[in-house]
Amino acid sequence: MKATYMYGAGDVRIENVPDPVIQQPTDAIVRVVRSCVCGSDLHPYHSMQHSGAGRPMGHEMIGIVEDLGSAVSTLKRGDFVIAPFAFQDNTCVFCREGFQTSCIHGGWYGNTEVGGLQAELARIPQADGSLVSVPGIDERNELLPSLLTLSDVYLTGFHAAHMGQVSAGKTVTVIGDGAVGLSAVLASRQLGAERIILMGRHRSRTDLGIEFGATDVVAERGEGGIAKVMELTRGEGSHVVLEAVGHMPAYEQAYGVVRPGGVISRVGVPQYEEAPVGFGSLFGKNATLTGGPAPVRAYMEPAIQQVLNGQINPGRVFDRSVTIDGVPAGYRAMNNRDALKVLVTF
């Protein structure tokens, strides 16, 4: 099969590799129908050290079950499934508490043990917990892009809003106009926020943000951006800040605009380990810092219903489509900001 590998910064290639096979009785093999490129894939695209073996890429996917290990009980061949971007048994103590990305038996795609999902076929560990079937969907369904966003991007935005305790009457500031940021806008609207300030400077993206529910757009960054949000909130600051970037300037903007007693919820994978948290940043104003890798499995069923009944259309974040051979060009387009988010068709 064809699969995507990264060999270093800027070096993405499509390789012919052996088809994956069942290794554990809890595995499934899925034929990928749609995959995509994630904003977080751009972090190694910028900084990865050269690797002779390469790193299999991709963690978002919808597809059709091709084969099942003997212990898988909730799926059958031919099922249309969504794969959350991390795998999990969905039964352990942390899964039951709604934090499936910390599953005791779970893990991540895209390494030597578990391949990536920007590929024609995928081995899915812990298939009963890691695949969610959606009856009545076929490969030509127009909802495929939106269903694919439930693998990661939309529900990552939703996780930000959920952990940030977005609710009616609160002012929400979303930092970042990438696909996760726009998804956080859409999710905040679903959770009842009336005032949603989107910080971003790419007009085509912030326009989609407005369609998703943003009430204000702030194009300025840094101190100027903070001043603008403070002005929009009568000097009070934002109840909730959803940080969908992962770089330090976004974190600094977040604690600059959060209101006393407010919440900063991060879903952009932090590209830093240390950050200000003392009296001058978080502590002095009782600001809460939360967020992490989204346990999308926890939010899947209601979101599928919202997509199927047309209440949300998060698939609008896809503005370019490539085949598997076009994936390297897709990375380039996202890296150059020519594309917001790239869909991969098979």
Place this chain on the structure above:
Amino acid sequence: MKATYMYGAGDVRIENVPDPVIQQPTDAIVRVVRSCVCGSDLHPYHSMQHSGAGRPMGHEMIGIVEDLGSAVSTLKRGDFVIAPFAFQDNTCVFCREGFQTSCIHGGWYGNTEVGGLQAELARIPQADGSLVSVPGIDERNELLPSLLTLSDVYLTGFHAAHMGQVSAGKTVTVIGDGAVGLSAVLASRQLGAERIILMGRHRSRTDLGIEFGATDVVAERGEGGIAKVMELTRGEGSHVVLEAVGHMPAYEQAYGVVRPGGVISRVGVPQYEEAPVGFGSLFGKNATLTGGPAPVRAYMEPAIQQVLNGQINPGRVFDRSVTIDGVPAGYRAMNNRDALKVLVTF
């Protein structure tokens, strides 16, 4: 009057200074009945640069109203009052949201504009918002020590537990066996926690912690302490961690023992600005970091009732009593850990 001043690390003196007077129509003058020394007073006691003018000390107090500005409407002379450790109007937008330590018209005691409360008399700004009267209490009441803890220490422990979302069925780890840590144990018990692990190594203090509701005591620190808490929680970690110290090793213990999806709530004033918050500490396991200066005014009325009806006896944290002239010795005793918390009588 006599008042306490600090002139540098280790240098606390009692000075004769002019009595405070009404400066604003919203002020009150209160004759102090009980004050005390706070763990946070020990931070400058360790590190303050020499100051020729000195810094007035103390922010905890109960007393009797002596004089009132013309705009004060809810108090009268002779009222017995509790002063929260920060002053506030208790009407601004942040006060209404329950974060009175961020009051737009509020501030802190112990500076050139507003004196300290380890003194015979105190000027209280924004008196309607900053003093809570307790009818039927006189200067000989046996509940005075517990009422004094509502000025700061007990309700700071309560704030930690409240922000940490302590509730029935959760495991709570309290880091620090000082008076705030022990208060956090007592508050966690009030909020329904059944398993309360107290990390501290001073036997007389942890014994009081057990009386306050701790179910386990971990005397080890650092990696050993983390390992012990993980062992006590079947390798899962603690749902809530209440950090009542403020130094980096306590923060490191906190993220070491917090469970995926758990909450670290800090009330020890951080003696650092930068700290780990990235994938390896908070983000990877969706840990939440919260806390800050306690808005004790928000919690005052129900806590007064709990003290008056004997449900809680937080005044047990006081294990030494001094007069105003004995305050420097009280600092020394707390600094040497000879005393847990020092009461000042007048």
